[in-house]
Amino acid sequence: MANRIPIQTALTLVTFGGLLMLPQVFTPLKNFKSLEPRKVATVLDFPLRQTAEDAAAGPLASPANLSEMRAKRLVATAPRNLSDPTRALDHFYEALLRGQGVHIVHYGDSPTTADLITADARSLFQREFGDGGVGFVLLARPWAWYGRRGVEMSASNWKIEITGVNESQDGRNGLGAVSFRGATGAAAHWKLKDPTHRSVEIAYMSEPQGGEFTLEADGRLLGTVQASGDLSESGFASFEIPAGAAAIALQVTRGSVRLYGADFRKGSGVVYSSLGINGANVTLLSSALNQSHWFDQLRHYKPDLVIINYGTNESGFPGFVDANWSREMRKAVARVRAALPDTSILLMSPMDRGKRATSGEIDTLPSIPRLVQLESGIAADSNAAFFNTFEAMGGPGTMARWYTSEPRLVGADYIHPLPAGAKIVGELLFTALRQGFNQYKLQELKPKLAEVRQR
Numbered sequence: 001m002a003n004r005i006p007i008q009t010a011l012t013l014v015t016f017g018g019l020l021m022l023p024q025v026f027t028p029l030k031n032f033k034s035l036e037p038r039k040v041a042t043v044l045d046f047p048l049r050q051t052a053e054d055a056a057a058g059p060l061a062s063p064a065n066l067s068e069m070r071a072k073r074l075v076a077t078a079p080r081n082l083s084d085p086t087r088a089l090d091h092f093y094e095a096l097l098r099g100q101g102v103h104i105v106h107y108g109d110s111p112t113t114a115d116l117i118t119a120d121a122r123s124l125f126q127r128e129f130g131d132g133g134v135g136f137v138l139l140a141r142p143w144a145w146y147g148r149r150g151v152e153m154s155a156s157n158w159k160i161e162i163t164g165v166n167e168s169q170d171g172r173n174g175l176g177a178v179s180f181r182g183a184t185g186a187a188a189h190w191k192l193k194d195p196t197h198r199s200v201e202i203a204y205m206s207e208p209q210g211g212e213f214t215l216e217a218d219g220r221l222l223g224t225v226q227a228s229g230d231l232s233e234s235g236f237a238s239f240e241i242p243a244g245a246a247a248i249a250l251q252v253t254r255g256s257v258r259l260y261g262a263d264f265r266k267g268s269g270v271v272y273s274s275l276g277i278n279g280a281n282v283t284l285l286s287s288a289l290n291q292s293h294w295f296d297q298l299r300h301y302k303p304d305l306v307i308i309n310y311g312t313n314e315s316g317f318p319g320f321v322d323a324n325w326s327r328e329m330r331k332a333v334a335r336v337r338a339a340l341p342d343t344s345i346l347l348m349s350p351m352d353r354g355k356r357a358t359s360g361e362i363d364t365l366p367s368i369p370r371l372v373q374l375e376s377g378i379a380a381d382s383n384a385a386f387f388n389t390f391e392a393m394g395g396p397g398t399m400a401r402w403y404t405s406e407p408r409l410v411g412a413d414y415i416h417p418l419p420a421g422a423k424i425v426g427e428l429l430f431t432a433l434r435q436g437f438n439q440y441k442l443q444e445l446k447p448k449l450a451e452v453r454q455r
Contacts, residue, residue, distance in 0.1 A: 081392040082432035083376065084385040089433070092344035093440035095304040096129055096270075103135070103302060104272045105175070107285060108309035108348075111416060112276025113142075119149040120426025122272035128434065130269030133197050136301070138261045139180040139188050139250075143278050150193040151264075157186040162277065164288040171290035172232075174203055174260030175297040176275045182259070184211070186252040190262060195246040198267055199238060202250065203260040203297075206235035211255020217245035227257045234296045263301070273301075282310040282325065285332035295339040306336050306343055309389075311350035311371050312415060318367040326374050333382045345384040349375050351425060352390055354399030354414030362400035362414055369396065385436075392428045
C-alpha cells in the first residue's frame with residue numbers, strides 16, 4: 001500500500017500552501033511573497049518517495065538518515081558574494097517588506113558620477129519593488145559626464161565646490177558632497193523623462209544675507225524661496241509638481257545663494273540616489289565632509305541603506321592601502337552609524353582593476369585583492385554587510401577578459417566599465433540583495449509556520 005500523509009501533516013501542508021499563495025491574490029501582501037508558486041517544490045520536502053540521492057545511501061539508510069540528507073540538500077545557502085553574518089541588512093529588508101517607500105544612498109567614485117552601475121541596480125529594484133522616483137540629483141554638472149538616467153540637465157552661471165578638491169572650503173556641501181554658488185541670473189533646468197513625478201525638494205544653505213530663488217514647472221511658478229536666516233544651516237524647500245509637468249526650472253532672483261540639488265519623488269516605491277564623486281576615495285566620508293552638516297543631511301533624507309563603494313582610486317597607492325585604508329574605512333562606517341544608528345550599511349568592494357604588464361598581458365593590480373580582503377574584515381568587525389564585487393564579477397583577471405570580450409565591457413584604462421559591463425555589476429549587486437531579501441522573508445515566515453504546526 002502506498003504511504004499516506006497523516007491528516008495533521010496534510011493540514012499543515014495545505015495551510016503552508018495557503019500562506020504562500022495568499023500574497024499572489026491579496027495585493028497588500030505582495031511584498032511578503034517568500035516564494036514564487038512554481039518554486040515551492042525546491043524548498044518543500046514531501047516524504048512520499050525515495051530520490052536517487054536517497055537510494056545512493058544504500059539499503060541500510062534509516063528514515064532519520066534520509067531526513068538528515070534531505071535537510072542538507074534543501075537548506076538555503078547564503079547569497080554568493082554577499083556576507084551579512086550580523087544581519088546588518090535586516091532594517092533594509094524590513095523596509096522592502098513594508099513596501100511603503102525605501103531610500104538607498106550609494107556613495108561611490110567615478111563610475112557612479114555617470115550613474116553607471118547604480119542606474120541598472122535602480123531599474124531592477126524599482127521594477128521589483130515599485131518606482132519611487134529619480135531621487136537626488138545635483139543642481140548642475142560638476143563634470144561633463146555627470147548625469148542621471150531619465151533626467152536631462154542644463155545650468156549656467158554657477159561656481160562649483162567639490163568636497164576634497166577645492167581649497168579653502170568648509171565641507172558643507174550637502175548630501176552629494178558638491179555645492180553650487182550662484183548670483184542673480186544663475187539658473188538650473190531638469191527635464192524628467194517620466195512626467196509622473198509628484199514632488200521636488202530643493203536642498204540649499206540658509207545663511208545670513210542669503211538671496212532668493214524661484215522654482216517653475218513647465219513655465220508655471222511653484223514658489224519663491226528666501227535662502228536667508230540668522231544662522232548658516234541646511235534648508236529644504238518642497239513643492240508639488242503639477243500633473244504631467246516634466247520641465248523643472250530654478251533661477252536665482254536676488255542676491256547670492258548656495259544650493260545642493262533636487263530630490264524628485266513619485267510616492268511609495270524604491271528611490272536609489274547615486275552620489276558619485278570623480279576621483280573620490282574613502283576619506284571623503286571619513287574626514288572631508290563637515291560632520292554636523294553631513295549628519296543633518298543624512299538624517300533629513302533618512303536612507304534605509306547606505307552603500308559605501310570606494311577602493312578603486314586607493315588601489316593605485318599600495319602604501320596607503322596597507323597603512324591607512326582600514327582606519328579610514330572604519331571611520332567612515334562609524335560616522336554613518338553615528339548619524340543613522342538604525343540604517344543598514346553595505347560595504348561594496350571595488351571592481352577588478354587591470355594594468356598592462358611588460359609581457360603585454362593585462363594583470364590584476366596586486367593591491368586589489370588585499371584591499372578586498374581588508375574590507376571584508378572591516379565589515380565583519382563593524383556590523384556592516386559586505387558585497388564582494390571583485391569576486392562576483394569573476395575575480396583576478398576579470399578586466400583582461402572584459403577588455404577582450406565582444407562586446408567590450410571595460411575601457412582602455414582597464415578600470416572604468418562600459419555601459420554593458422556596468423550593467424553586469426548592477427545586476428550582480430541587485431541579485432545578491434534580492435536573494436538576501438528572500439532569505440529574510442523565509443526567516444520571518446518560520447515563526448508563523450511553527451504556530452501552524454502547533455495547532
